Amino acid sequence: MxxxxxxxxxxxxxxxxxxxxxxxxxxxxxxxxxxxxxxxxxxxxxxxxxxxxxxxxxxxxxxxxxxxxxxxxxxxxxxxxxxxxxxxxxxxxxxxxxxxxxxxxxxxxxxxxxxxxxxxxxxxxxxxxxxxxNDETEMPEPQLIPESVPPDRKKIEDDVLTEAGKQISMVTAYKKRILEEYILVASDIHEVDKMEGVEFEHFLADVFRRKGYKVQLTPASGDDGVDLIIMKAGRKIAVQCKRYSGTVGNSAVQEVFAGKSFYDCDEAMVVTNSTLTAPAVNTARKLGVTLWERSRLIEELAQTQASIEFEDYLERYYA
Known part of the structure; x- marks a missing residue:
């Protein structure tokens, strides 16, 4: 409406x-x-x-x-x-x-x-x-001013609609850029990049709790490729947490998929502050492993634990 x-x-x-x-x-x-x-x-x-x-x-x-x-x-x-x-x-x-x-x-x-x-x-x-x-007087033709053309309403309508479309596209792109900037700032992803591996696991445990999951941390060693087990609405998900500065390879996907059966989980997931290689993405697609790469993690963090409200962000950076 x-x-x-x-x-x-x-x-x-x-x-x-x-x-x-x-x-x-x-x-x-x-x-x-x-x-x-x-x-x-x-x-x-x-x-x-x-x-x-x-x-x-x-x-x-x-x-x-x-x-x-x-x-x-x-x-x-x-x-x-x-x-x-x-x-x-x-x-x-x-x-x-x-x-x-x-x-x-x-x-x-x-x-x-x-x-x-x-x-x-x-x-x-x-x-x-x-x-x-037999007058031979020669005079150039007078240069008359062309008559004014009446306005064309259809042309004006087309011009206004075209300009309106351009303005809408500019505003949409501007809003999208501001929202992306806000999500990046609100997610505190740069602070996440500084975390150690175990700290990253505990951090994600808090994130999933805010999203309404029950969270169980596995042992720090001998976890069989699973760092967290999260449960919600009868679904049990095995999660591997990768706080990397480089790209995450295929092994992370294969380990969590194997650990899913070990912990008797329904689904498997890899969460990273980085990105996965193309082979890892293809393997995850074939095995049905859910991926939270950097962009998805930023969005989830901005939703669950925003460090600043959107209105405050606009007032601080764009007022």
């Missing part, structure tokens, strides 16, 4: 974190979206102003060429266009005056002057339009 409540709390916390990040990203997106639009408008206005300025410079630069074209064109084509227009109007004037009695112009000079300026204006307009449409 407690685990269920913890799981619900964890999911609730993750959902709250996802909502918090999503709302923050959404607000950031809204603010940046309008800001980007305004900045892009400013960039385009500046681009258009620069383009217009460059275009004017181009036309001013082409002005001498335009004047040259106008002069040459007017000297040739302009005069002929003017002459044709004048001839047509004069014909219309003569016919109108003869048959209708109308007179449009007072004299041919006025007529020539008007058509001269009309022809010149039309030709200049044509030349201007030509240069305007």
């Amino acid at each position: 407690r685990k269920s409540r913890t799981t619900k709390s964890w999911h609730f916390g993750v959902d709250c974190e996802i909502d918090r990040i999503y709302k923050a990203e959404e607000l950031k997106h809204r603010n940046s979206f309008q800001k980007i639009i305004d900045e892009n408008k400013a960039i385009m206005r500046k681009y258009e102003d620069n383009f217009a300025s460059e275009r004017v410079k181009y036309l001013v630069k082409k002005l001498p060429t335009c004047i040259l074209f106008v002069g040459m064109g007017f000297a040739t084509l302009g005069w002929w266009v003017s002459f044709i227009i004048q001839f047509a109007l004069v014909s219309v004037e003569a016919l109108s005056q003869r048959f209708l009695g109308w007179q449009f112009y007072k004299g041919f000079g006025e007529f020539c002057t008007l058509n001269y300026w009309i022809s010149a204006s039309i030709f200049m307009l044509v030349i201007f339009i030509y240069f305007w449409h």
